[in-house]
Amino acid sequence: MQLTRRTLIAVSLSLTLTLTPSAAVFAASPAPAKGEHGMVVTAQHLASEVGVDVLKKGGNAVDAAVAVGYALAVVYPNAGNIGGGGFMTIRLKDGRSTFLDFRERAPLAATKTMYLDKDGKPVKGASLDGYLAVGVPGSVAGFEMARQKYGTLTRQDLMAPAIAYARDGFVLNQGDAASFAGGAERLAKDPAAAAIFLKKDGKPYGIGEKLAQPDLAASLSAISEKGPDAFYKGAIADAIVKASGAKGGILAKGDFEQYAVRELKPVTCSYRGYEIISSPPPSSGGVIICEILNVLELYPLSYLGAGSAGTVHVMVEAMRYAYVDRNSALGDPDFVDNPVEKLLDKGYAKDIRDKIDPFRAGVSKDLMPKGFGESKETTHYSIIDKDGNAVAVTYTLNGSFGAGVVADGTGILLNNEMDDFTQKPGVPNLYGLVQGEANAIEPKKTPLSSMSPTVVTKDGKPFMVIGSPGGSRIITITLEAIVNVIDHGMNIQEAIDAPRIHHQWLPDTVYVEPFGLSPDTERLLAGMGYHLELADKTWGQAAGILVGGKSLDEIEKGGGARYNGAIDSRAAAGEALGY
Known part of the structure; x- marks a missing residue:
């Protein structure tokens, strides 16, 4: 038509009177x-270098995507993550395409009204701050499924650069320092997070200073050696569950053990x-x-x-x-x-x-449906290899530095993704979205994403x-x-x-x-x-x-x-x- x-x-x-000369x-x-053989585009230059190195060593675009995902968890902690989740769109050289959903899930103990007070009104900050805001992370499981099904290199090869940056540290440039400065007040509220990302005087790391994350290096090393079980069934999950229980959260070991990626x-x-x-x-x-x-x-x-x-x-x-x-x-x-x-x-x-x-x-009010009553701190990267395999990955902690909490000994920043659910129909979330019942909180449910x-x-x-x-x-x-x-x-x-x-x-x-x-x-x-x-x-x-x-x-x-x-x-x- x-x-x-x-x-x-x-x-x-x-309206053509207002044409704007684009030049x-x-x-x-x-x-x-x-580039003639491959291209990697990420929000942090060290992560881009990691991806290109993987391609140069013979890895494909999926291998590079996994390596970049782990690297960003170290060098781009305001959004890169293994304590959050995301999506991966894969288009293979033979024309096949697939999609991996490793988004966070609501805990088993989650309820539809968990962020409302006795009068049914949203409690300010409850879905954004602290352990009650944390959804069950999916990135580790997602990266491993991608590597096993569509990659070519070993997990150890792909995680080695991230482990090295966490263990030995990396030097902050202007963009890195700006993100830490913006998150300093939030990170200071959690002692474990402050011990990692703030100096002893409480100030954020600045341009030219080095940030090392030994606890995160240990967690990544355990995942590299033992696979996702180290995260979902071992000491890492135990530490997160313990911290959650002690600080007002509802995460349980079963949440981690039952997590599964969807293709x-x-x-x-x-x-x-x-x-x-x-x-x-x-x-x-x-x-x-x-x-x-x-x-x-x-x-x-x-x-x-x-x-x-x-x-x-x-x-x-x-x-x-x-x-x-x-x-x-x-x-x-x-x-x-x-x-x-x-x-x-x-x-x-x-x-x-x-x-x-x-x-x-x-x-807009004329379009109100009958019965009707995500942050800048996400990150995206795009990769293509010499054979034309193309991968697009977007993953997130939701708000800047997520919930702003780290379980002692893990080095892992946790998400505040529960805010993406509908707390109450008609009430805006962090991004001003007014959503309905289809996105209401339920156990094991994934919040709607953009x-x-x-x-x-x-x-x-x-x-x-x-x-x-x-x-x-x-x-x-x-x-x-x-x-x-x-x-x-x-x-x-x-x-x-x-x-x-x-x-x-x-x-x-x-x-x-x-x-x-x-x-x-x-x-x-x-x-x-x-x-x-x-x-x-x-x-x-x-x-x-x-x-x-x-x-x-x-x-x-x-x-x-x-x-x-x-x-x-x-x-x-x-x-x-x-x-």
Whole structure:
């Protein structure tokens, strides 16, 4: 079905006055990193080096992903983890794709009302601070399943760099030091965490200083030697359970012993001839990215232009409708019948387009479902190897440094992922998401996520690997990077660096990064009825790879580098490394 002539004329004529010349906006982006044999893009430069070293030694992209995951747990402790969980999207050289869910689970003793007081009101901080906020970690189990099923190297080989950095220490650069400074107050509240991450005078480690983590080195060494049983059935689990019991938590040994990774079929959809391969429930990411792309597919975004009021209008409206579905209908597939087929249907996207007024902003409260009553400290990395195996990994502690607690002797920061559940329908979580019963707390349930590790293919070959941290904004960050490459012709670095917008249904606000829109565009959007909130800080740290050239134009002309990597300029400690 085609858009009506009225809609196309209305959108184009009323809004093309605000086309923004992209060259002027994105000229400051550095050139993408280039490589012919492999590419690793992470939020911490030492972890990127670890990944490239694995590829150079003959490991594949999955091997590198496992090594990077463990390395980030040491050198990027505000988000890298073995005390949290995440997702891995794998697209193999033979065209097969799969998805590993090693997200945290609710403890067996968890209850629907565990964060509410006697009057049924949320207790401030209960789902964010301390051991009651901790979900059962999944990263160790997830990395081992990935290595065993799809890797080629030994666990000892892949964990050795992380163990060395924990045992011998690593020197902090500016980005590392900034993250420690930002988390110092939180870390100081837990004696075990403070003993690791703060100096004796209580101050955080600074630029040029070395941080060693001997307890974490011992835990990693035990996992390297004995496998996941060392984490889930041995002394590490015992120490975490003991600390939880002593400090108000509900974790039990059975929570660790019963943890299991799920291997699921990825969500897939098509957009302008490209195939999107992304995260299924319990992540909302892939479904909602595809739902938004399906709505946008019949709008002339390349004609309207990046950053124009026309493009922003249709993107925000697509986001508005999709986030209603995200927040009200999706949840853990073991507990909820997710309407994935409906949400991915092109006919459903047409129904949404038909409801979008070309001249006016929608009203979120009018979309309230019947019966309706994640942090910047996630991290994403993208990897591709010489054979074209592509891996996208997003994992998290949720808030910065998670729950801010470490069980004595383990060196492991624990997550506060329980905040991603619906504490109470209609009450916002850490990221302002207002969610429903589908995401209510239940024992062994996985909270709904926005993490969106994504691989894009074209004509059966890898085209793009992309993802980002950013809580509820992960979806729109990843979406906008894809649109910037495919519709707006940006190179991979420009696409990731470009200013972002975000709308998540409630609150009914369009969030705009600094310098994201021109004043003329802002006035036009305000005149259409949008409430704009101009942020004083940027968000997200996307990590992407483009195959065959730095941009779509270079790919189509031929002659570009095989792999082109980009780490978000917002990521002070990150690096894209190719070889």
